Amino acid sequence: MAEVIGVRFKNVGKVYYFDPVGLSFSVGQRVIVETARGVECGQVVLKNREVDDESLVSPLKPVMRLATEEDLAVVEQNHEKEKQAFAICQEKIEKHKLVMKLVDVEYTFDNNKILFYFTADGRVDFRELVKDLASVFRTRIELRQIGVRDESKMLGGLGVCGRPFCCSSYLGEFQPVSIKMAKEQGLSLNPTKISGTCGRLMCCLKYEQEAYEDLLKITPKVGAVVKTPDGKGTVTDANLLTGNLSVRMESDPDGALHSFHRSVVSVLKDGRIRVDRSEIAALSDLEDK
Structure with a gap:
């Protein structure tokens, strides 16, 4: 210890x-x-x-x-210098005609290094830019390419829920989020419904995943063959939160669906939640690389 x-x-x-x-x-x-x-x-x-x-x-x-008070004054001075450095770097980026977006600038406490954070669709040759910046600031320069999730964390904003971004308000580190999670939670695989402002899957999909995994263990999945008080049937729809199931009865396959709670049925053969390759391909850009 x-x-x-x-x-x-x-x-x-x-x-x-x-x-x-x-x-x-x-x-x-x-x-x-x-x-x-x-x-x-x-x-x-x-x-x-x-x-x-x-x-x-x-x-x-x-x-x-x-x-000390002197140390805190240095921190405040660095924040002011970061604003000036941002403007200068932005001018240099335009001068060199680089396809990149400057997101943030950070001075180290001892002023031995300045870090410039940027986003770009691909690799950027910024060697001349670094030389230009070094000649202006006379210190070590580091350009660091970040992802769109990191950009959202730095800039902040409001999510579709109307609250500040989770990543910029309390999430210390990003958690992996997958298309499979959205599928297991019964969400529509519509990019506009399951992605955040950053264009990646919403971080909040992770919050309730454990609860959904527990519910999936006790709830027959769509396609499961179950034994009900009215006989054998196949589950066509399942509400994990309420436990209500829609079942097509084997004795009346063309008739109306019957509704049962999971507590009154027993599973003879469970179904499986599958994510088609076509769905994965269509939504692959939403998963963080």
Whole structure:
């Protein structure tokens, strides 16, 4: 076991563990730490606690110090410089006629590096752009291509539900979402219905997936052969949340469908949820690559 604190460097970013070196920290405090990118100022989001050694990335780096007023002033100054750097980089992109969209700019705390985040449909040869930027800012320049989900996380906005994007309001890390999840939840495989503003499958499909998986274990699927109080039949529709089933009776295949609750039927041969190859191909662009 090792004592750690959790530090976050962006409002809704990943949490990293650091060694508190015997000091006690509280949530909300700002600390100065050394990272792979250099010295950074982060916010404590997890106070002192012990975690298993297996869950740590060795070596665990120590906290350098609690952030001072001077440190916080540097952070604010960097934010102002980031705005200017964004405008300059945008001009340089237009000058070099590069097909790329600048999303965000970030200064490291110690000003040893400036990171420019951008999106593009393919690979971009930005070597001349980097040289141009380095001659202006006289420091290390890094251009980092990001995906559309990361872009939405950085820029923020409102989802189809009317609430702020989950990714920009509280999701620290993206979770994998698949077409299979939408199929299992009985959703229409209409891109406009199951994709978010970023153009990828909505993150919220992941939230209830475990509940749907549990319901699928106790609910006959479409195509299942079941034994009902009225005889044998085939399930033509199933509502996982209510448990109501529509069954076509074997004794009257052309008659009206019968409705039963899953609790009063027994499965003789269960159905399967399949995602056709044509559906996967048509919706492949919605899954995060």
